Amino acid sequence: MTNAAALLNELHMQGVSLAVTGPDRLRFEGPPEAVGASVLTALRECKREILTMLRKSGSTAKLLGRRCPLCRQHGMRIEETWVSELHYFDTFCATCEELVEVYIPAQADVNCGQVA
Secondary structure, eight states: OOOHHHHHHHHHHTTOEEEEEETTEEEEESOGGGSOHHHHHHHHHTHHHHHHHHHHHSBHHHHHSSBOTTTOOBOEEEEEEEETTEEEEEEEETTTOOEEEEEOOOGGGOOSSSOO
């Protein structure tokens, strides 16, 4: 099973940006060699979860490239957490490591890597 947060972080580090282009569609921009068959398989596994995370910001570039409100440096990373039955996406500053945002999607929207 693939962790959607780790996948988004890895793609972002490789210069790949994902964007929501419709109710159920993702578009990616970046080096073609960064998106091979295994990455496409992982994206398909986590598509609903990725769409849920990106609907708020629109793209990984906006979500992960923003400025930290605490240290004012650019760059974020996402961590996916399960506590009991609750699913969280924590956004941390990549520089100061402080927690910047917690997002809890509706459980019905999340289906990647965990059995709901």
